[in-house]
Amino acid sequence: MGNKKEQDVIVEDKSVTKVCKKCGDPLRSKSKHKYCENCRRQRAKTKREILGTVGALGLTVASLVPGIKHFTKK
Numbered sequence: 001m002g003n004k005k006e007q008d009v010i011v012e013d014k015s016v017t018k019v020c021k022k023c024g025d026p027l028r029s030k031s032k033h034k035y036c037e038n039c040r041r042q043r044a045k046t047k048r049e050i051l052g053t054v055g056a057l058g059l060t061v062a063s064l065v066p067g068i069k070h071f072t073k074k
Contacts, residue, residue, distance in 0.1 A: 018027040020036040027036060035043065 018029070018031060018034075019025065020027060020039055021034045022039045023036060025036045025038075027033070033040060
């Protein structure tokens, strides 16, 4: 029985309240993420904006390549 009590104490020591890595707000105990909902939404929005910008630039470059190829001398 002494061994079981020691394990219980160890488990209690490991149970630390989770906090968001960015803002430090407490997270739910069952949360599997490292960031709170607000920070996760902000990160997703930033990623979408960056992806949209890169996509627009790629589309612009792709549309210019056939035009440049057409005007080169053979």
